[in-house]
Amino acid sequence: MEKSKVYFTDFHVTAKENLQQKLSRLIRTAGISQIDFEKKYAAIKIHFGEPGNLAYLRPNFAKTVVDIVTELGGKPFLTDCNTLYVGGRKNALDHLGSAYVNGFSPFSTGCHVLIGDGLKGTDEVLVPVECGEYVKEAKIGHAIMDADILVSLTHFKGHELTGFGGALKNIGMGCGSRAGKMEMHSSGKPHVSQKRCVGCGMCTKICAHSAITVTEKKASIDHGKCVGCGRCIGICPMDAILPASDESNEILNKKVAEYTWAVLHERPHFHISMVIDVSPFCDCHSENDVPIVPNVxxxxxxDPVALDAACADAVNRQPVMMGSLLEKSVHEHHDHFTDVSPNTDWKVAIDHAVKLGLGSKEYELITI
Incomplete structure (x- = not known):
């Protein structure tokens, strides 16, 4: 397979060009104008950051991308799907509030924010994955599948389950509905925390398979009837219904690649990764630690696959940041991400994405 082109520029600036202008030049040089944006809806997939975490991308970078898409005639919107875990982004209202608190508003970015899978994380499209080894129907946020074009703007950082969070993780996991996220994280089905459950019965009303019953004001799930759709997780007002979170990291990585395929298949897409504030763990944490390497x-x-490979290689060439978790780790893997999270292997997702035809891990790095 021919090497994919990955364009790169560092964070050095001059009096004539600030970081936003440099990012704009990078995106244009990489060829974003080759996409026909005229009067088309463009989903810009980004992570708004969990409240309390300060490593997420600044909204200024999002505005740069929005301005280019708008200039090219597109109708951009910033988007992400609700989280599976309980936190500041588990439903659209909380998610929007968190985005606004972290600076992502129409006034700061130049476009609106839409939560891809709706109010409770149940607004999804079932997308067939013909080439899927583990996923046969990906559950993708409806608004994201409604878009004509997908642009990913990724904060490249470490991750405790996938080794790092790059373009594949941002798209695959990030565009999955709550049920989709459960499918990626779990090989089983949800269960009820009896301590949290108040027996309100909301879950029984939304279950299409009569798998949930309430006895003595406590719900229980019959796994023989449950199909693992995850809608009960989204509807529960007490956050009493929980996923199993028992999938192996290797299979999780492969499922992320298959979900990415579902999002990108048969529509134009373009990808940007910012290797800055490379925190050891995901921006889904309500805190962030010292970056493990200097800004790159x-x-x-x-090509999202080549992009992830190039970013990973670039990070692994960096010196260890003093005082970081990486400095305190045992350096026996010769890989910064695996040294921080020894039970992960980030190469699995890239290799599986190549197998699916998503892109190439062989790349030509073009520095501007």
Whole structure:
């Protein structure tokens, strides 16, 4: 397979060009204008950051991307889907509030924010994955599948389950509805926390398979009838219904790649990764630790697989940041991500994505 082009620039600036202008030049040089945006809806997939975490991308970077898409005639919107875990982004109202608190508003970014899977994380489209080894129908946020074009703007950082969080993780996991996220994280079905459950019966009303019953003001799920759709998780007002979270990291990585395929298949897409504030864990944490390496730069490509490979290689070439978790780790893997999270293997997702035809891990790095 021919090497994919990945464009790169560092964070050094001059009096004539600030970081936003440099990002704009990178994106244009990488060829975003090759996409026909005219009067088309463009979903810009981003992570708004869990409240309390300060490592997420600044909204200024999002505005740069929005301005280019708008200039090219597109109708951009910033988007993400609700989280599976309980936190500041588990439903659309909380999610929007968290986005606004972290600076992502129409006034700061130049476009609206839409939560891809709706109010309770149940607004989804079932997308067939013909080439899927583990996923046969991906559950993707409805608003994201309604878009004509997908642009990913990724904060590249470490991750405790996938090794790192790059473009594949941002798209695959991030565009999954709550049920989709459960499918990626779990090989089983949800269960009820009896301590939290108040027996309100909301879950019984939304279950299409009569798998949930309430006895003595406590719900229980019959796993023989449950199909694992996850809608009960979204509807529960007490956060009493929980996923199993028992999938192996290897299979989780492969499912993320298959969900990415579902999102990108048969529509134009473009990808940007910012290797800055490379925290050891996901921006879903309500805190962030010292970056594990110095800031590297900005990358852009039409190929999300090559982009992730280039970013990973660039991080692994960096010196260890003093005082970080990486410095305190046992350095026996010769890989920064695996040294921080030894039970992960980030290469699994990339190799599986190549197998699915999502892109190439062989790339030509073009520095501007």
């Amino acid at each position: 730069g900005m990358f852009a490509s039409f």
